[in-house]
Amino acid sequence: MVKLIQTTGKRKRAIARAVLKPGKGVFKINNSLIDIYQPKMARLKLQEPLILAGDVVKGVDVKINTTGGGYMAQAEAARLALAKALVQHTKRLEKIFLNYDRHLLVADVRRKETHKPNTHGKARAKRQKSYR
Numbered sequence: 001m002v003k004l005i006q007t008t009g010k011r012k013r014a015i016a017r018a019v020l021k022p023g024k025g026v027f028k029i030n031n032s033l034i035d036i037y038q039p040k041m042a043r044l045k046l047q048e049p050l051i052l053a054g055d056v057v058k059g060v061d062v063k064i065n066t067t068g069g070g071y072m073a074q075a076e077a078a079r080l081a082l083a084k085a086l087v088q089h090t091k092r093l094e095k096i097f098l099n100y101d102r103h104l105l106v107a108d109v110r111r112k113e114t115h116k117p118n119t120h121g122k123a124r125a126k127r128q129k130s131y132r
């Protein structure tokens with residue numbers, strides 16, 4: 001019986017779903033290999049859990065699907081889902097990930113503040129008063 005591990009990650013409006021299964025070390029995000037994921041900064045963020053895990057990643061295949069948000073939020077959501085899946089696969093990685101960056105295993109719950117009524121432009125901007 002093949003052991004599948006399914007995890008999710010969220011960042012702002014982006015949601016990532018990861019499926020980890022035993023395999024040959026193939027990592028795909030949105031049906032493309034992680035090595036050709038663009039932009040480069042997002043790819044490097046995605047590869048952090050893989051680099052920290054070391055030889056553990058050679059025996060598993062991971063497929064990640066992301067929706068919503070921007071490309072960087074999607075990359076961070078995928079990174080969270082990937083790290084959670086690797087920790088479920090091998091418990092000893094948990095301490096390594098937490099020492100490196102807490103956001104590998106704990107979601108960032110900050111969201112965009114909503115606009116208020118009768119304001120200009122931004123969430124906290126108010127109308128300017130003129131007394132003269």
